[in-house]
Amino acid sequence: MTKIRIGLLFGGRSGEHEVSISSARAIAGALASDDNASKYEVHPFYIQKDGRWLSGTLPQQVLSTGKLLEIEQQVGQDDSSTSREFPSFNAVDVWFPVLHGPNGEDGTVQGLLKLMQIPFVGSGVLGSAMGMDKIAMKMAFSHAGLPQVKYIAVNRSDIWSNPCVFPKLCDKIEESLGYPCFVKPANLGSSVGISKVRSRAELEAALDSAASYDRRIIVEAGVIARELECAVLGNDNPQASTVGEISFNSDFYDYETKYTQGQADLSIPAKVSSAIISKIQEMALQAFLAIDGAGLGRVDFFYVESTGEVLINEINTFPGFTATSMYPQLWAASGISFPELVDRLIQLALERHGEKS
Secondary structure, eight states, X not given: OOOEEEEEEEEOSSTTHHHHHHHHHHHHHHHXXXXXXXXXXXXXXXXXXXXXXXXXXXXXXXXXXXXXXXXXXXXXXXXXXXXXXXXXXXXXXEEEEEOOSTTTSSSHHHHHHHHHTOOBSSOOHHHHHHHHOHHHHHHXXXXXXXXXXXXXXXXXXXXXXXXXXXXXXXXXHHHHTOSSEEEEETTOXXXXXXXXXXXXXXXXXXXXXXXXXXXXXXXXXXXOOEEEEEEEEESSSOEEEEEEEEEESSSSOOHHHHHSTTSEEEESSOSSOHHHHHHHHHHXXXXXXXXXXXEEEEEEEXXXXXXXXXXXXXXXXXXXXXXXXXXXXXXXXXXXXXHHHHHHHHHHHHHHHHTTO
């Protein structure tokens, strides 16, 4: 049987470069498992932090060691020394983009892969872009009738360009959302650039900081709630996993808490009623379809125990994919092993490409 050649694309220009490497290593291991080795042949492609694409032995070196690689090219230097490493795109049957955050999970790479007319794992241009931009995402959720926390969308120009507008903006946020509230760049992942604010001075500083990351900013009302997550798998008729819970001791689930071992605990399944689990699963599927998701997604929720209310927080169209990440763990608890999950995602990519959407 001819093996399907998988273009494993990882690294990238975002701040989640190292997370991408860890996810890619886990996926490569799953593709080499007894169940998958006879079906798939892995061709690794590594995107350096400077945006250069590499193929061949160097990406394999990164997968083997888990350490990032930076091949520098001096100005005016002949590129022939690295030309043999230039990606050979025609050696790929299905792309598996293992990229987290901007310049990888936001529709940019998906657009490139679509132009190649080669199947790829995950959401397309629209779903990826909406899954990255928190403002567009929340508009889609609202249109789908999904309950969420109150929020205000802000442009960088409202913060930096007009000194007369900024005080009025802060007044509006205080009146509409109150404290505490969260200020977030609209297009960054892993809680980068997010601030929890409790006063006018902190609000002004947080808005200024968020504007340095993105021209679009979102401010959300704070809520006392448990943080629950649900995984989604599929295309037009997706399925939802069991529900998990994230517990942490820090003020909120920030970058350090997410990626420092021991800072957060995952509980699967979450200790909530079957009615709440069913409600979250239903809402997760609605959210996935609302953004035109495909392949995979992880949907995050707030569960307000005092009122029994479930609020949707956000969707991640390519969540962390290491063996200890929430997404594969949720599916493992739902009866789908890591190797089987990877296999299903590839088959879903082929299925979607065959629809000629």
